[in-house]
Structure formats: structure tokens, C-alpha cells
Amino acid sequence: MIHPPKVYVLDPYHPDAISKLLSIQSFTSILPDNPAKHNWKEDATAVVIRADSRISQSDIATAKALKYILKQGVGVDNIDLDAAKQHGVQVFNTPALNSEAVAELTLAMALSLSRRVTELDRRIRAGEKVVRSQALGKSLFKKSIGIVGMGNIGRAVARKWVGAMEGSIITYDPHAPKDAWKSSGNGGSGYEAIPHTRVHRLEDLLAVSDVVSIHVPLTNSTRGMIASAQFKVMKRDSILLNCARGGIVDEKTLLKALKDGEIWGAALDVMEVEPPTLEAYGEGLLSCHNLIMTPHVGASTIENQSASGLAVVDTLVKVLQGEEVSNRLV
Secondary structure, rough: OOOOOOEEEEOOOHHHHHHHHOOOOEEEEOOOOOOOHHHHHOOOOEEEHHHHHHOOOOHHOOOOOOEEEEEEEOOOOOEHHHHHHHHOOOOOOOOOOOHHHHHHHHHHHHHHHOOOOHHHHHHHHOOOOOOOOOOOOOOOOOOOOEOOOOHHHHHHHHHHHHHHOOOOOOEEHHHHHHHHOOOOOOOOOOOOOOOOEEEOHHHHHEEEEEEEEEOOOOOOOOOOOHHHHHHHHHHOOEEEEEEEEEEEEOOOHHHHHHHHOOOOEEEEOOOOOOOOOHHHHOOOOOHHHEEEEOOOOOOOOHHHHHHHHHHHHHHHHHHOOOOOOOOEEE
8 A cells, every 4th residue: 555645844834835735635744733743754755844943964864755855935054955965855945935025124124223213112112201312313215235145035125225215236246147137137037127236345345335235045155254354344334134044144243343333233133043032142132222133034924924835835746746846956
């Protein structure tokens, strides 16, 4: 007797995705609330994850039946891709679907920080009488944004910045093709051209940008990309945004830059400790009034979680049927 494939969903998914998953009879689904999910290495054909779960070399080597790993979202730094390749396990993500949601949060972070929204809200809730003349914010109208990483999210941020702020765009990405943001050409088909100035050194972007926004994956080359030397190059009234991955910005030197006034402020949706806790940050970054922290919620909109969750299920069905899909990474 041939048993149907077993699919283990290790992290919470939107109800729309779960409903569709359960409607498919060609495989057995083990959901996140099922204690049996912890035994996935025994017989999983596929695992469905988000950023919460880590799939290590040991996990992949132990899971002898595993053929597929499906990750909602773009970043796959929580999966050992080398081990997957070595053991013949295919890995899939959902590129481009998170772009608009992450770009929205990026813009929200920039405005909240520049206009001191969260700071003033905290002070009012604490019972402080805030004097308007002593609570001046910083306008972003006509200001420049430096976008580090010219992928789908960086493009969406640039487009929104031009529309909302009428500001200029500076970009840096040593890996993107020359015509990445043109209306035609590699990486740009189907999009309008975005006017921008591209620089070939990160420091050239940092020196002139009023806002610096990070949109690169976490790799060996990007870990600690923004650290002490980079903060010294940035404008003293500039804003740093990181809605990409924790570890790209060195947190110890960020703390010093914020306390010493090397930059206006920073907003982080991603940290080295996630979710951020008082134990990890209470006496450090969370003590800075010119910092906003959110718990990696860039993609967390109702609409996006539904769409990207359904995309994972669609990919799962296709690969289990032996179809080739474009979002395969390994």
C-alpha cells in the first residue's frame, strides 16, 4: 500500500492557506497546533515554514523522507541551503509577494521616526506635558533616500518615496544588473523606470542620503555591513531603516551612534534577537528615544499573509505533482 505524502506545517499560516491545504486530499497535512509536528523528521515529504523555524544541516540529514522545503517570504537564511543541495532536497520561497507590504512599513517607519510619533505617544502616555515648540520633528519632503539593495522591495520603496515625498533616490547594489530599474531589461520588465542615481561604493550613498534604507539578504558579505565606520560617514541628521534582516546592522555600534547623536535616529523591524525583549535590549537600544523597534512584521498584513500563504500551497501542489516552478532556489 502506497501512503500519501506527509506535509508538516511547522509555523502559523493564514487561515486561507490552511483552509486550502486541508481541502486537498492527495497528501496528509500536519498543522502547527498538532503535537505530532515535532516528529516531522521521521516521515515528512515536505515541510512548510516561515522565518520562525530553522532547518539545519542536522535536520536535513536526519529527515530521510524529506524532498521539499517551502518557505513563505523571500529570505531563506534560516535554511541550510548547502545541506539541502547535498541531500537532494528542493527549496522554494515566495519572491516579490512581500514587496509592497514591506515597503509600506519602511515608509511608515521613516515618517514615524522623523515626526517623532512613537516617542511623543510614549511621553504622553507616561503623563508628560509635551510642549509643541520642544517636540519638533524632521520633514522628509523633497529629501533623498539611499536604498541599499535593488531588488523587488527596494524598487517598491523607491516608487513610494517618489510618490509620497517627491524626493530623490540613490542606490547601491554590487550584484544587481546595470539596467535593474529600467522599464525594460533584466529585472525591470513590466515596471516603469525609476529615476535614480546609482553609486558603486556604499560610503558614497551614506554620505549624501537623508534616509538610508536596507533591503539586502543576510549573507557573509552583508553581516555587519552598517557598523562604526559607516555611521561616521552618514549625515548627523540622517535616518537609518532596516526592514531586511537582523545582523546587517551592527547593534553595538548603532547604540553608540544613537546615543552620541551621530545620526537622527533608526527604525528596526529586524534584530539579532527576535522578537526583541527587555532582557536583550532594555538597557541598550530600547533606552534610546530616537529608535523604533517592531518584531519583524514587514510582511504582516492581512492581505499579504493570505496571498503569500496561498502561493506556498499552490507551489506545494505543483511540486508534489512533479511540475517545475520558477521559485525554486535549490
